[in-house]
Amino acid sequence: MQEQRRGTPSIILLHYHLRPGGVTKVMEQQARALDALGYPWLGLVGHNPKGIPGFQTLERLNYDVYLQDSLLDEERRYHNLSTDIHRAIQAWKTSDSPVIIHAHNVTLEKNTALLPALQRLQSMGYRFLLQLHDFAEDGRPQVYSPEDYPQDCHFAVINSRDFRALMQAGLSSPGLHRLPNQVSPLPLPAPREPANNPAPAGSSSSGSLAQSLGKSRLILYPVRAIRRKNIGEVILLSRILEDTALAVTLPPNNPADNQTYRFWQDLVRSLDAPVQLGAGEQWAFEDLVAQADSFLSTSVQEGFGFAFLEPWTIQKPVGGRYLEMVCPDFEHQGMNLSHLYTSIRIPLSWFNTEKVRQDWLGENQKRIHAFYQVVAKNPDNQQNTLQALELLLKDLPDRWSRLVQDGTLDFAILPREEQAAIISRLSPDNRADKDHLLALNPQLAAWPLAGSAPPLHQGAVAENTRVVTTVYSAEAYANRLSRVYSQVLQDHLEHSISKTSLLLSFLNPEGLYLSAM
Known part of the structure; x- marks a missing residue:
């Protein structure tokens, strides 16, 4: 010492x-x-x-x-x-x-x-x-303690x-x-002397990942492909972005995520989509970072949000889904995240709305019932919590109605099977549906990471880099x-801490994404 x-x-x-x-x-x-x-x-x-x-x-x-x-x-x-x-x-x-x-x-x-x-x-x-x-109240009833905090x-x-x-x-x-x-800087490969130190296979100097997928630009999603990372949305973006390959670095290491991961692998293969899942198994992470033109996050849940910050340490932009749970903190520090999208709206006519409604109601009911059962084991001083959970159950149908009141639903709320059907629908020769999707989601057409849109202003890149490298x-x-x-x-x-208040703060039915189940 x-x-x-x-x-x-x-x-x-x-x-x-x-x-x-x-x-x-x-x-x-x-x-x-x-x-x-x-x-x-x-x-x-x-x-x-x-x-x-x-x-x-x-x-x-x-x-x-x-x-x-x-x-x-x-x-x-x-x-x-x-x-x-x-x-x-x-x-x-x-x-x-x-x-x-x-x-x-x-x-x-x-x-x-x-x-x-x-x-x-x-x-x-x-x-x-x-x-x-992390909070047990945030959808984890199996670790919710009956003890006072x-x-x-x-x-x-x-x-x-x-x-x-x-x-x-x-x-x-x-x-x-x-x-x-x-936030620590992302690693970059050390400079090499080509004559004396040839690049190994699988490095950026032996050809690029984007080129191997028939594209000229690479967007990198540096995460493990677990369910809450919303991998289906990555594949959807590959149908929209022009001349762009997308890569997710690592497979899941939790057996509970393996089935969903294999599902997306099969879809990528069947569509011959310009997407590489598990790119970090074939390429050094530093080389993928160096190759990336920009970075991506499609996650629906984060505790802190490293993926929104780390790429700016090497002056590369991050695009994707804006998360209300973390992004306002970064904006408060001075970052410009106006290029992120808040949702991808899908017409109700494109999927089995009644089945998705039943799935959404069922998963929310299951989650609320699980907390109810834990609380009911120790009912002393917990009557307010039990009553609040009962009211929340009754309110679920109205909450669903508000989610779809404009005739659309956020893509991330859909279960993977419905997501896959929509991705398949947006084939390269189906220009009408692609145009319809972009009309519903104009922020995607104007997205700075898309090859057809103007790039993010260098002043914004410099300011975001400054914030991350100083504040964090x-x-x-x-x-x-x-x-x-x-x-x-x-x-x-x-x-x-009032455990009733804390539980109700996190137990938000609108925040349930079937894609993450």
Whole structure:
């Protein structure tokens, strides 16, 4: 442990695990920020598969499914867990400086002992910063905890949508902090000396991906092709954009997404569409980044939205679907995202409207019923929640009617089979339907990433690049983190979260996309 400046807090970074993923990436960035700030820190996690330095493993922090003591009585489990955390901190500390436990995603019920363990640690005098990246209320009833969430402590979120939801649920602004993620520059290939270092097969120097698909321009979607990334819309765009190939970098790594991925692979092959799924399996990521003329996001759900920011670090534009949950934050910082589209309207006559209506109602009913069943197991002080869920169920038909009142529906709401039928309908020789679609969606015809439209103004590219490389830089992130920790030490809070309000903030039927199911 490094020598500590007087008055500097000791930080404990705490999470269930360090498996590859978004939270692990953030925690590694926080560790580097703390090193830069000179703050002593210790990581406590339930599993550290890659042996990331600075993180100590406490097995009782892991998910319940991996724990041998998950059959013990609840009181004994949380007492054991809180004792493990306390002992690890005390064995590590070398001064009497204040300790802040910066814990991640604790409201997801992945370990049923964690919330009561934190309550016990709070009674022992520990201060908390609880950073919430994901919410069980956001369509994940299987990890919705019946426990009350921690009270009278500080919380942090990564976007303004979550900030507003928690404010409406009862938190006060001194104890709720925006902590947007750090954005690192995208990698580019190192310069090569052609005579001495010929390019390997599958690199940009041995021919381009766009050329292999018979096009001159490449739009890259640098994600895993999981369902919420809305891959059908990528293929739809390939039927609209001129002289443009599209590529998605990686296949899914979750078996639950494999069937949908194979469905889209089969469609691309059958249509001979200029789309490469899993391009990163054949090309180095750096070479794909270098080849890309621009980048794409068609996702229907994001927590932070790296895909909207990272390409600007190398002065390449991003196009695609505007997400209300993250994009306003970027615009507030000064980015110009006016070229993004908010939806792709499809005429109701192009698909089986009644079947889609029944599917949409059924999936929403299933989701609401799942939360109802969890809440009903602990009905004390939950009657308001149960009544609100019942009203939401009754209101579903009216909400559907409002979605289709103009005679169209957003393409992303459709299930994959209906999406595929529409993509197939827009064949190269069906000019009439393509013109009709563009008339309904004029922003696509004028899209700066389309070969037939004027490119995005260089001033907008330069300004977006400036915002991303300054507002979301490593230095800016470390400064934000330091300010939040100072407030955690200074402010004594009395506030709590209304779980009813929080659930209703996220349980938005209009935000259900059948393409992501």
